[in-house]
Amino acid sequence: MSFSIADTAACLDGLLRSRGSVRAFRDEPVPRETVLEILRVAGRAPSNSNTQPWQVYALAGEAIQRLEAAITAVFDSGQLPPPHHFPVPLPDEYGARQADFAARYYQALGIDRTDAAARARQTRRNFGFFGAPVGLIFAIDACLKPHSWLDLGLYLQSVMLAARSRGLDTCPQVSFAPYHAVIAPVLGMPDGQVTVCGLSLGYRDERAAVNGFETPRRDVNGFVRTMGF
Template sequence: MSAPEEAVMAGDEARIVAPSPIDAILTGRFACRQFCNAPVARRTIEQILRVARFAPSGANIQPWHVYVLTGEVKGKVSAALLEAHETSRDEHVSEYKYYATDLPGLYLKRRQEFGRLFYGSLGIHQADSEGRSRQTAKNYTFFGAPVGLIVTIDRRLEVGSWLDLGMFVQNIMLAAAGRGLQSCPQETFAKYHRILRPLLSIPAEQMVVCGISVGKAKLQGQDRLMPRADIDEFATFLGFED
């Protein structure tokens, strides 16, 4: 909101809070799946990465590497991944598990709600496997974004470094949003690490974690499709005086 104050619902009461400038960036960011073809300069991506590198990391080991793709290189990557998606998708698997095999009920419910809302917004029926496949394929064109990032981590590191990496990825997306750009984090690129490795000269010790599409959103000011749990569902406050 552009007003100096915004109303925030707290239970049954509305209270007035003064927003921080970063609040609009945080709440305005969304997983963009439709980019326009407006170019993004290398210097802009460099600025984004210079800011993102200040993500905290245990013992300051900074466990991330980024491959920044555009132009012909991005096109070659997209073509190879699209071909694999069409002809051999079942032969490829990520080197790590994103979801638990048995999601506890609350998280399973949210995942199912995502499927209903996302595919429903696209007019794709739940049983339409071909429609879902066509939508998934758009990932590999970076949803039309002019810049694609492939993010890796050293496979010799432990789960704590993955926590650090997540904060770095979030910093990239927020720094992009602060420059009027949008982004989409995409785990699905990890599935095709065997194709990406020779194309991008990724060394064996690096594991492909995700991709990130970056560019100008085709439609600005989109409403948030996915709901977020209110704080009383995930936060426990102790020792505060009302």
């Protein structure tokens, strides 16, 4: 397909800048064909030796309700699986950014950070994909190594940008990962697959305060060392 690179840069930069995690959605369905179109074009993502290791479960309606019911039953029982998203302790540099994010997030929601019950209620909303009409679960063969997880990450970002280019918004969600043992039977995952993350997909609720806060980024000079230019 031919295109003008100049137009494409402005367009892609716009998509990258306008993508943000959305955690409240309008009650408006997304057609199955649109979801498949997004998942298909995102498949142009590169992968090591073109191995394309991503597996996707695309859910709507009752399928979301079934998954949410199964996970929240475990969540509500208080038998939380140990969180394993970050090492303990998290090095200070990352811990500071995590704390900054949490402060902005809970302030937008009007939740006092010392209110553990309110925070838990918000965490619980992950499992219903924050009310999005479509929920995606991303999985990978457990035998694959970190570089294949990187491939899946490239696919995930491609999905988010392909969604944005169609006026849709997303929220990537690692919160699903600790519930793999609950998710696998509900979705009929084959043995050997592991849940990597979820993704909420739908139309942003513009009125929701939770969609209105900013997440700053490091200055490029803080993480790039240029050499030999």
